[in-house]
Amino acid sequence: MAQIKLSNLRHSYMPTPKGPEDYALKEIDVTWRDGGAYALLGPSGCGKSTLLNIISGLLTPSEGQILFDDRDVTALPPDQRNIAQVFQFPVIYDTMTVGENLAFPLKNRGVDAATIKRRVDEIAEMLDVTDMLDTRASGLSPDNKQKISMGRGLVRDDVNAVMFDEPLTVIDPHLKWKLRSKLKELHQRVQATMIYVTHDQTEALTFADEVVVMQEGEVVQIGTPVELFERPQHTFVGHFIGSPGMNVLPCEAKGDRALFEGHEVMLEGPTHGDGGRTDLGIRPEYVGFGDTGIPAHVTKVADIGRHFVVSAMVGNTPLKAVTEHNAPNPGSHVFLQFKPEQSRVYRDGWIATEERV
Amino acid sequence: MRTENQKAWFFVLPVLALVAFNALVPMMTVVNYSVQETFGNNQFFWEGLGWFEQILRSDRFQAALGRQFLFTFLILIIEVPLGIIVALSMPRKGFWVPVCLVLMALPMLIPWNVVGSMWNIFTLPQIGLLGYFLNDVLGINYDMTQQPISAWITVVVMDVWHWTSLVVLLCYAGLVSIPDAYYQAAKIDGATPWSVFRYIQLPKMKTVLTIAVLLRFMDSFNIYTEPFVLTGGGPGNSTTLLSIDLVKIALGQFDLGPAAAMSLIYFAITLLVSWLFYTLMTKDDAE
Numbered sequence: 001m002a003q004i005k006l007s008n009l010r011h012s013y014m015p016t017p018k019g020p021e022d023y024a025l026k027e028i029d030v031t032w033r034d035g036g037a038y039a040l041l042g043p044s045g046c047g048k049s050t051l052l053n054i055i056s057g058l059l060t061p062s063e064g065q066i067l068f069d070d071r072d073v074t075a076l077p078p079d080q081r082n083i084a085q086v087f088q089f090p091v092i093y094d095t096m097t098v099g100e101n102l103a104f105p106l107k108n109r110g111v112d113a114a115t116i117k118r119r120v121d122e123i124a125e126m127l128d129v130t131d132m133l134d135t136r137a138s139g140l141s142p143d144n145k146q147k148i149s150m151g152r153g154l155v156r157d158d159v160n161a162v163m164f165d166e167p168l169t170v171i172d173p174h175l176k177w178k179l180r181s182k183l184k185e186l187h188q189r190v191q192a193t194m195i196y197v198t199h200d201q202t203e204a205l206t207f208a209d210e211v212v213v214m215q216e217g218e219v220v221q222i223g224t225p226v227e228l229f230e231r232p233q234h235t236f237v238g239h240f241i242g243s244p245g246m247n248v249l250p251c252e253a254k255g256d257r258a259l260f261e262g263h264e265v266m267l268e269g270p271t272h273g274d275g276g277r278t279d280l281g282i283r284p285e286y287v288g289f290g291d292t293g294i295p296a297h298v299t300k301v302a303d304i305g306r307h308f309v310v311s312a313m314v315g316n317t318p319l320k321a322v323t324e325h326n327a328p329n330p331g332s333h334v335f336l337q338f339k340p341e342q343s344r345v346y347r348d349g350w351i352a353t354e355e356r357v
Numbered sequence: 358m359r360t361e362n363q364k365a366w367f368f369v370l371p372v373l374a375l376v377a378f379n380a381l382v383p384m385m386t387v388v389n390y391s392v393q394e395t396f397g398n399n400q401f402f403w404e405g406l407g408w409f410e411q412i413l414r415s416d417r418f419q420a421a422l423g424r425q426f427l428f429t430f431l432i433l434i435i436e437v438p439l440g441i442i443v444a445l446s447m448p449r450k451g452f453w454v455p456v457c458l459v460l461m462a463l464p465m466l467i468p469w470n471v472v473g474s475m476w477n478i479f480t481l482p483q484i485g486l487l488g489y490f491l492n493d494v495l496g497i498n499y500d501m502t503q504q505p506i507s508a509w510i511t512v513v514v515m516d517v518w519h520w521t522s523l524v525v526l527l528c529y530a531g532l533v534s535i536p537d538a539y540y541q542a543a544k545i546d547g548a549t550p551w552s553v554f555r556y557i558q559l560p561k562m563k564t565v566l567t568i569a570v571l572l573r574f575m576d577s578f579n580i581y582t583e584p585f586v587l588t589g590g591g592p593g594n595s596t597t598l599l600s601i602d603l604v605k606i607a608l609g610q611f612d613l614g615p616a617a618a619m620s621l622i623y624f625a626i627t628l629l630v631s632w633l634f635y636t637l638m639t640k641d642d643a644e
Contacts, residue, residue, distance in 0.1 A: 029500065056541075077544070079547040088535060089538060093557065093560075104556075105545075106548035108546060108549070152542075
């Protein structure tokens with residue numbers, strides 16, 4: 001168990017990077033608490049797997065340090081960092097039984113047979129694979145294989161951190177949630193620091209205490225699922241998290257108001273900064289319908305079961321609203337009301353309003 | 358109620374016809390010869406299983422069969438491990454990959470009789486580069502035209518030179534298909550290079566290795582051209598392998614009956630040993 005600290009971390013796959021665009025990871029500074037559950041969330045190619053491989057030691061960063069409990073491990077190879085990693089595709093030693101698979105990391109470290117047996121039995125019980133211990137691992141279903149690769153990580157009791165690199169990619173949808181809750185349960189039992197890489201917001205938000213959202217090699221926001229949803233620091237976070245994502249509408253800002261398509265919108269607080277591309281950000285959940293407000297023309301209504309997603313046009317700008325009942329008909333004219341404490345202005349993508357205290 | 362329908366058999370007919378023309382019909386002529394005696398003029402006399410008995414009992418056949426098994430055994434025991442070692446030491450990515458692959462493929466592209474001639478000229482004791490070097494520079498008494506041991510070493514080395522590449526290329530194909538995650542997981546699990554080989558690389562190479570062993574067995578067991586061009590089966594009969602002996606009987610002595618019987622025995626042994634190899638090497642997968 002350990003606290004993990006990444007300090008001024010940068011990485012480039014090129015031998016002589018010139019500008020910031022040559023870096024797959026740009027300036028990362030984070031500290032992860034011992035025993036926490038974290039997720040790295042971002043679209044493909046945002047650098048999250050690179051970051052994971054740097055933490056596990058499969059990659060050496062171009063610049064910066066990795067500290068486990070204030071001990072610099074930047075130069076250490078993976079097997080000396082005491083970390084475990086679960087990969088996208090289950091890694092199984094085909095010729096071994098399930099039990100031998102689980103015992104493998106301990107055997108390599110010269111642990112005595114009695115301890116190996118005790119640990120393997122413990123882990124097998126945790127993962128519900130006790131009755132499979134003597135079967136050949138090659139014949140297992142993908143979800144059981146993935147459980148075994150997880151088990152190989154957890155079997156060592158000196159693990160500093162367990163990393164997951166999109167571990168549910170090859171798992172059938174109906175088994176995904178089962179394995180996900182297993183993971184959550186395991187986290188509570190073993191109390192190891194866990195880092196989970198995914199591009200799936202549901203996986204990230206259900207697994208993690210804290211989510212790190214990345215885009216193009218940069219950390220755009222670190223926060224609890226609620227924080228990411230309620231107050232995105234960047235339009236990317238607003239758009240990437242939530243379904244549908246946050247509306248990002250071009251506007252002009254003055255004081256604590258925004259001018260959107262000629263209509264004045266109250267904001268959560270005063271804006272700061274000047275110039276740049278100015279956008280109004282509001283989640284569809286906080287766009288309501290009323291008798292007065294911003295006139296809009298409804299173009300489409302989608303019934304997705306729990307609620308309706310209403311697509312509308314305000315002037316020439318499309319936006320979305322979510323309502324639980326009384327959805328307007330397509331083609332009708334309605335008035336939209338933006339919830340002031342959830343309306344914010346973003347300059348060049350970054351938040352530019354202050355919360356009113 | 359399930360209705361049985363036998364119409365599907367009609368779909369097999371074209372294949373059956375094809376196989377009949379390219380395998381069964383030619384083979385039946387061999388079977389035909391193997392049970393009869395002929396003195397030409399299209400006159401045949403029934404011989405029964407006599408030729409088979411004669412061949413199986415003959416010292417000449419038994420000696421040739423022994424040499425054949427020894428040759429194939431040496432080929433497999435050298436080429437398979439060597440092929441694995443070379444494949445493991447080849448680069449997985451980068452500029453040198455195509456270079457290595459082409460270099461490996463080159464020996465296999467040379468026609469068999471050219472390989473025989475090349476090695477013949479190369480190893481002749483007085484004028485050959487290797488023959489001269491061994492005898493006159495290193496002072497080793499080497500003459501593959503006179504000494505059975507020298508002849509054997511030359512034939513085996515020639516085959517290793519010619520065909521190890523096949524094992525290398527097949528194993529290499531198996532190796533590059535292993536995802537990086539396996540090596541990364543092994544690193545994290547603290548596996549030694551030997552464990553990586555034993556538990557990741559070898560199991561993943563198993564399918565291609567089975568093919569490699571089967572191909573090398575069949576090719577080396579049926580080998581004719583190269584040793585024939587190199588040594589002509591000599592000195593004496595020391596490198597007369599089964600196929601060389603067969604050609605001597607069939608075309609040299611024109612004993613068609615015994616030659617046909619020997620062909621069938623030869624074929625049966627090849628088939629039986631191939632089946633044994635295949636069954637043994639795929640036994641674990643069936644479990």
